[in-house]
Amino acid sequence: MYAVILAGGKGTRMGDLTKDTPKPLVRIQDKPIMQYTLDSLPGSITDVVLIVGYLGDQIEKYFGDTYEGKKLHYVSQGEQKGTDHALRTAQHLLQDEEKFLVVMGDDLYKPQDLQKLIRYPYSVLAYYSFAAKNFGLVGVDENDNFESIIEKSQNHSEGLVNAAAYVLGPEYFDTPCVKLDDGEHALPHTLLTMYKEHPARVVHALDWQPVGNPEQLAEAAERIAEFL
Secondary structure, three states, X not given: OEEEEEEOOOOHHHHHHHOOOOHHHOEEOOEEHHHHHHHOOOOOOOEEEEEEOOOHHHHHHXXXXXXXXXXXXXXXXXXXXXXXXXXHOOHHXXXXXXXXXXXXXXXXXXXXXXXXXXXXXXXXXXXXXXXXXXXXXXXXXXXXXXXXXXXXXXXXXXXXXXXXXXXXXXXXXXXXXXXXXXXXXXXXHHHHOOOOOOOOEEEEOOOXXXXXXXXXXXXXXXXXXHHO
């Protein structure tokens, strides 16, 4: 099974930390963020596609061609247009796979959560957050399928949010991309349009730690033992 790690962003919210270093290589204690992501992947993952962009050559130089027995493939995103755009740059590597896992290169996941996620042909990882207004609020139907998303709703201080990990199938690439008002090509919104034909099961995460700014990085450093 293939996994895809989206790791092409500039990480501008990190300030000087990403001036000369891609965000996935920013360290938490003694390891780059993305190394923890790689370590959290299920054992059934044989190949990992790294979607790189900003200073991507540093990522390729650091990790090389294999990691813990997994073959690493590098694809350059080029222009940054969002998660859907990033994923489609790797379509040629994924379109013959029955299903594949997609995660972010700057988030911390629990291995058991990703293991649960890959049980389904289509799925979304979601986490109950008390800072829901900072993320995409996830709605579920009576069967626990992904039914809606509200981005950064200021009306919700807590709730189930998108933890930015997915299992998708090749049909995803036949689905027209959804573009948000800001021009971003959005993976979760595109997935929602597949609801009737390919409903995605919402898997409730035990834990999740985004690492998008220095404050979250400091929090991740304090909590890193919880993700090992």
